[in-house]
Amino acid sequence: MSLNDYLAAAKSSFSPERDTTVVIGNEAADLDSMASSVSYAYYLSLSGVNAIPVMNIPRNDFALRTEAVYLFGEASISLDNLLFLEDINFKVISDKGNLNLVLVDHNVPGAGLAPYEKNLKEILDHHADEKKYPSDVTSDIRPVGSAATIVAERFVQNSKEKIDSDVGKLLLGTILLDTVNLDADAGRVTGDDDKAAKELMTITGLEQKALFDKLQFEKFNVSSLGSYDLLRKDYKEWQLGDVKCGIGSVLMPALDWIKKDSDLLKVFQKYAGDRDLDVLLVMNAYTDPDFVRNLGVFIPDEDLRGKAIKFLESSDLGLEIMDSGFGDGEIAFYHQGNLGISRKKLQPILNDFFTT
Numbered sequence: 001m002s003l004n005d006y007l008a009a010a011k012s013s014f015s016p017e018r019d020t021t022v023v024i025g026n027e028a029a030d031l032d033s034m035a036s037s038v039s040y041a042y043y044l045s046l047s048g049v050n051a052i053p054v055m056n057i058p059r060n061d062f063a064l065r066t067e068a069v070y071l072f073g074e075a076s077i078s079l080d081n082l083l084f085l086e087d088i089n090f091k092v093i094s095d096k097g098n099l100n101l102v103l104v105d106h107n108v109p110g111a112g113l114a115p116y117e118k119n120l121k122e123i124l125d126h127h128a129d130e131k132k133y134p135s136d137v138t139s140d141i142r143p144v145g146s147a148a149t150i151v152a153e154r155f156v157q158n159s160k161e162k163i164d165s166d167v168g169k170l171l172l173g174t175i176l177l178d179t180v181n182l183d184a185d186a187g188r189v190t191g192d193d194d195k196a197a198k199e200l201m202t203i204t205g206l207e208q209k210a211l212f213d214k215l216q217f218e219k220f221n222v223s224s225l226g227s228y229d230l231l232r233k234d235y236k237e238w239q240l241g242d243v244k245c246g247i248g249s250v251l252m253p254a255l256d257w258i259k260k261d262s263d264l265l266k267v268f269q270k271y272a273g274d275r276d277l278d279v280l281l282v283m284n285a286y287t288d289p290d291f292v293r294n295l296g297v298f299i300p301d302e303d304l305r306g307k308a309i310k311f312l313e314s315s316d317l318g319l320e321i322m323d324s325g326f327g328d329g330e331i332a333f334y335h336q337g338n339l340g341i342s343r344k345k346l347q348p349i350l351n352d353f354f355t356t
Contacts (some may be wrong), residue, residue: 002076002164003039003042003053003075003077003166003167003170003177004061004075004076004077004078004081004119004166005043006044006045007038007053007077007078007081008081009177010041010053010081011052011081011082011083014052014083014088015099016072016089016092016093016096016098016276017096017180017238019050019098019100019307020050020051020052020093020098020099020100021041021044021049021050021051021052021100021101021102021121022051022052022053022054022088022090022093022099022101022102022257023037023039023041023044023052023102023104023126024037024038024053024054024055024056024101024102024103024104024113025049025055025056025103025105025106025147025195026056026103026105026106026110027056027057027106027110027111027112027263029055029056029057029061029065030067030068030105030150031065031067031173031174031177031178032066032105032146032174032177032178033056033104033105033106033147034053034055034056034176035068035071035072035171035273035326035351036067036104036105036124036146036147036148036150036151036174037053037054037055037056037105038053038072038077038082038149038170039106039151039152039155039170039171040053040102040104040154041053041102042101042142042162042167043151043154043155043158043159046118046159046162050188050242051102052083053055053082053083053111054083054084054085054087054088055082055083055084055085056085056108056110056112057084057085058084058085058086059084059086059087061080062084063224063225063229064120064220064225064229064233064335066219066220066221066222066224066225067177067192067219068217069143069145069172069218069224070214070215070229071169071174071215071218072170073168073171074173075167075169076084076166076205077166077170077247079287082256083237083337084229086110090112090113090115091115094116094119096116099116099119100119100121100201101113101116101119101120102120102121102122102123102124103120103123103124103125104124104125104147104151105124105125105126105127105147105159105318106125106127107123107125107127107130107132107133107139107141108130108132108133111189114280117133117134120133120134120137121137121138122137122138122139123137123138123139123140123141123142124140124141124147124150124151125138125139125140125150125151126141126142126143126144126145126146126147126149126290128143129141129303134158142192143177143190144190144192144193144347145175145178145179145188145189145190145193146174146175146178146179146193147177148170148171148175148196148258149175149190149193149196149197151171152171152175152196152199152200153196153250155167155171155354156196156199158201158204160203160257163200163202163203163204164198165204165206168200168206169204169206169211170189170205171196171200171356172197172200172201172204172206172208172211173211173212173215174195175193175197176198176208176211176212176215177212177215177219178193179193179197181208181209181212181326182194182208184216188189189274195326203340205233212288220251221341221347222250222251222252225263226257227257227260227261227263227264228265228267228270230248230250230252230257231248231267231268231271232248232252232271233249233250233283234249234250235247235248235249236343236347237275237277238347238351240350240351240354241351241354241355242278242354243278243304243314243354244275244276244277244278244279245277245278245279245280245281245350245354246272246275246277246279246280246281247280247281247282247283247343247346247347248280248281248282248283249283249285250282250284250285251280251284251285251286252284253284253285253288253292253294254282254284254294254296254322254324255287255294255324255333257284258324258325258333264331265329268280268296268298268330268331269298269300269330272298278299278301278304279297279298279299279308280298280299281294281295281296281297281298281305281346282295282296282298283295283296283336283342283343283346284296291339292335292339293335293336293338293339293341294322294333294334294335294336295312295319295333295334295336296331296332296333296334297309297312297318297331297333297334298330299330300330300333305330308353309332310319311353312334315337315349316341316349317336317337317338317341318336318337318338319334319335319336319337319345320334320335321333321334322334324337
């Protein structure tokens with residue numbers, strides 16, 4: 001049974017009435033977490049375990065993981081055959097005594113899974129071992145570059161014949177992206193990662209550089225995302241005194257974004273309204289060919305907007321107003337001259353302003 005056929009069968013036969021092993025990654029749900037969940041659940045199923053992977057995000061958030069969208073497609077995985085958080089009720093399965101939990105790419109259950117620690121059976125992870133799990137849990141926790149490396153080792157050792165092009169791409173692509181193409185200078189790759197990757201390439205004939213380059217491109221390719229998703233793809237928010245402030249990071253030029261979406265102001269209004277924000281900033285970052293930053297400022301309240309704009313324009317950001325076509329309304333875009341001020345550095349600057 002192929003990987004995608006397994007996923008289709010596992011989802012269609014899923015029932016809280018059956019003893020079920022749920023394989024799930026961490027709450028960040030990056031490529032490693034999701035690819036390792038899918039591949040390890042498949043691996044367990046090969047030995048007769050009723051295992052099913054669950055993506056630790058809502059289904060609508062999957063599109064934001066553009067590198068995962070690409071690699072899952074290359075591995076012939078249909079999203080219709082995947083389970084996401086809204087598709088499963090852990091409490092119901094647990095209450096029926098049918099939940100066996102396997103963690104990959106983390107070793108401490110997040111808030112959503114904390115009530116089911118008693119159901120924890122196995123852990124595969126490459127982060128620091130926090131040793132907060134029950135002593136009878138089977139664990140393989142090592143400081144390798146990718147959790148997918150540990151899964152790949154299991155396949156190579158016990159189910160080598162099941163490593164076809166799809167399984168190979170899913171595991172190899174994840175290992176390459178996590179280890180920056182097995183580059184020792186990046187400080188992420190270990191001998192185990194290198195060995196697993198080379199085994200996968202030998203078995204499948206996949207070409208290392210081409211796969212890595214495409215994944216690296218897709219990781220930063222936001223062309224398929226709408227404006228609302230662009231805002232939430234890389235977003236953080238804080239309560240700064242009485243002001244609730246959110247900052248999104250968008251990897252495209254502000255002017256290109258404005259041209260692409262004629263309803264951009266309405267999207268900002270909806271996004272800020274949905275999150276009850278007083279201030280919504282967007283930091284656009286891209287290369288053209290040198291590194292460039294833009295800053296978008298959306299503040300509905302006129303008085304607050306005037307004060308904040310005055311502060312930002314006189315700050316060390318080095319702002320120059322952009323001819324964005326929005327005039328003097330709720331939103332303004334700037335060229336940011338000081339390239340050294342990232343979101344991490346801007347947040348404390350804003351905190352000082354809004355709390356004094």
